[in-house]
Amino acid sequence: MRAKEGCLLFRHCAVAGAGTMGTGIAITIARAGIATTLFDLDAAALDRARAQIADFLAGSVRKGRLTEAQGAQALDAIRFSTDLADLADCDVVVEAVFEDLGVKQSLWQRLDDVCGAQTIFLSNTSTLSITELAAASRRPERVAGAHYCLPAQVMKLVECSRAIQTSDETWQRTLAFVAATGQQAIETRDRPGFILNYFCIPYHNDVIHLIEADVAEPADIDRAVKAAMGFAMGPCELLDMIGLDTQVRLSEAMHAVTNDPRAAAPPLLRRMVAAGLLGRKSGRGFYAYDTSALYGA
Ligand SMILES: NC(=O)c1ccc[n+]([C@@H]2O[C@H](COP(=O)([O-])OP(=O)(O)OC[C@H]3O[C@@H](n4cnc5c(N)ncnc54)[C@H](O)[C@@H]3O)[C@@H](O)[C@H]2O)c1
CATH class of the missing domain: 1.10.1040.10 (N-(1-d-carboxylethyl)-l-norvaline Dehydrogenase; domain 2)
Structure with missing residues (x-):
């Protein structure tokens, strides 16, 4: 397990969207020893993600990248859910749903209702404005961009960007979260496509x-x-x-x-x-x- 000291600051994190990106991002968080909820509206997507994650972690054990205990712990750390209420006590939610402003904004609004005041929201958007996404939230100062590279479970790079509204505290927590999960943050401005x-x-x-x-x-x-x-x-x-x-x-x-x-x-x-x-x-x-x-x- 690649546990980092910073993971103590992040006890429970979530990923919304169990597709190509969300599945890999969930692995990076769980592998760092952080309890992870992978949320999707589509139960079949979660079933697929569960099978792919189990298969990936078994491969990591076979290749000697994780011990058997670490592989089992990472899998145990992930809870699969279709219920947004399971994200209530999260420190961080990484959003990886469809690349559609309306879909993302309405998810942020529902998360506002569900999550505690401490939760920060990170969007994995590739092209949409973090500032526009933040504007849909009642806590725009707690929103930032974290664009993972494909395949997230293998690539270390995360392009991180601030919305105009992002507070300094949220920005520091964003960088700390990326580091705690063993990823490498590179700062970019909030522009379509980032780098x-x-x-x-x-x-x-x-x-x-x-x-x-x-x-x-x-x-x-x-x-x-x-x-x-x-x-x-x-x-x-x-x-x-x-x-x-x-x-x-x-x-x-x-x-x-x-x-x-x-x-x-x-x-x-x-x-x-x-x-x-x-x-x-x-x-x-x-x-x-x-x-x-x-x-x-
Ligand atoms: N595929 C890539 O190469 C790549 C790389 C970096 C970033 N991204 C970004 O990641 C995000 C997701 O892309 P992807 O390729 O993983 O898409 P995908 O189509 O593989 O998966 C999206 C998942 O989101 C779920 N979903 C949709 N609306 C939802 C909602 N309201 N609540 C919960 N779940 C919902 C879908 O059921 C699906 O499982 C996009 O913003 C995309 O721009 C994609």
């Missing part, structure tokens, strides 16, 4: 336009990018991990704010999503997958 998605969203859409224009096959684009640019993953492999439905939401949200034509969701992307080709989570995107395993297991 990474500012160029990743348009770059990924450019790649989809290349495929649509029949310039090259996805596997050849991935091979070219990895060979020439030294990236660990090709863009089509990464898009399949991000989720093609999420890429549509990210593109729409970023395009709405920046009006950058390269941020607009390409027609091929929309057609693939309409056909249920969502990437790893549905078993097929640009490539085919076993849906039960989390990356890095």
Whole structure:
């Protein structure tokens, strides 16, 4: 268990949204020895997350990254819930629900009613304004951005940003929380895409336009990018991990704010999503997958 001294300040934390990101973020918190509630409205998403987390932790034990006791403790630390009331006494709630301002804002409002005054709210949004999200909360000074990198259970980086309203105390607690869970915070301003998605969203859409224009096959684009640019993953492999439905939401949200034509969701992307080709989570995107395993297991 990667218990950090700071985890004493964080006794119970929650993640809202048990999808691609929320599942990985919950692992990072539980692995630090903090009681973690993973909340989703969809019970099937929680069942999937539970199986993926158990599988990932078993893989970590097999690879010698955790002892058997640490793996079991991390799994025991996670409670799976469809009841928002279970988040009442949390020190921190990390929100990782759909990239949709209305969905996120209405969740913040319901959390205002449920959570104690000590709870801080961190949004994992990739493109939306932390300041606008904070404005929907009755405790805007307790809201900040914490954008984890995919896959959160493997990558250490968290882009952290302050809303205009974020208090100094909330900001210090945000940085302390990220450190207590063994992650590395990098400060960014509250701007659409922060550092990474500012160029990743348009770059990924450019790649989809290349495929649509029949310039090259996805596997050849991935091979070219990895060979020439030294990236660990090709863009089509990464898009399949991000989720093609999420890429549509990210593109729409970023395009709405920046009006950058390269941020607009390409027609091929929309057609693939309409056909249920969502990437790893549905078993097929640009490539085919076993849906039960989390990356890095
Ligand atoms: N996928 C990525 O590569 C990536 C990377 C970094 C950040 N993000 C951000 O993380 C967030 C989640 O993205 P994702 O890819 O995990 O999405 P996802 O579609 O895989 O999962 C979203 C989950 O949220 C749940 N949900 C939706 N509305 C809810 C509500 N009101 N209350 C509780 N649960 C709710 C859904 O049931 C689903 O399980 C988005 O803001 C996205 O921008 C995504």
